[in-house]
Amino acid sequence: MTIILGIDPGLQRTGWGIIVSKSNRLSFVDCGTIKTDSELPMAERLKQLHDGLQAAILKHKPHEAAVEETFVNVSGSSTLKLGQARGGILLTLSLCGLPVYEYSANMVKKSVVGAGHADKKQVGMMVKVLLPASNARQADAADALAVAICHAHQRDFLSSLRKQGSST
């Protein structure tokens, strides 16, 4: 059994979702969104993301974390903000001793919907199909669950490759 934490990083809102992967079957555990106060200085907003994420990690004790790769934005200042949020999140995961895996948005979509250019709605619907108990109301939390599902699929794929390799 592997407990997976998926994360959709953002400075204003970071979505997180926890699933369990056991013998190729996935089940929903918990999900949520961490919001930061835009009137606070950057260092304090990053502390808010850290504290929210740490609380979820202490509660559910995931074994591995999967984070969506950041799209390089057209605006330099947006990229910088997202980069800082992402840096704070990756450091938090590392300080909690979690191995971190990164997946591009296209890979997440392809893994969950079957097409790299699916839209947000389709991803949300497939998350509901794959994890019926989730009923994630917020888009960020649904995206985070999609990242966790993508990682679970990748793990299964790699372990089946290893099995094939050892049986030949």
Place this chain on the structure above:
Amino acid sequence: MTIILGIDPGLQRTGWGIIVSKSNRLSFVDCGTIKTDSELPMAERLKQLHDGLQAAILKHKPHEAAVEETFVNVSGSSTLKLGQARGGILLTLSLCGLPVYEYSANMVKKSVVGAGHADKKQVGMMVKVLLPASNARQADAADALAVAICHAHQRDFLSSLRKQGSST
């Protein structure tokens, strides 16, 4: 007496410098450069920056931290990398309970050299003049000391304004 930690953030190399500001006089305490291993995943590189910075903080127990603001790079991927390093550094300072002040590169140069468009060499020379004991061999450490000096000047300026205000 105020112990100030100045930081010049970077993913490959982050410079840090510690000075003491006491009755308008500055003195050098320590400085150094934290390097990260470019072959490691991002989360582990951010942990290296965190560990190096935390060691300097535990050793010198600064009261305040000053960080150079990040220049938004032409390349999106460079901006993202620097943003992530910066996010990890700001979170580390926040987790250590330090108040964080940010200054633009131009403000640092103006405060140290007297001109906003001074070059790196001029900044390095002025750091040697203002903190003769520093003898910072690396440019990153000299830049970090320049950020600390800039913050010390700003503190003195603001406190003299407050004194003027209360005496009128």
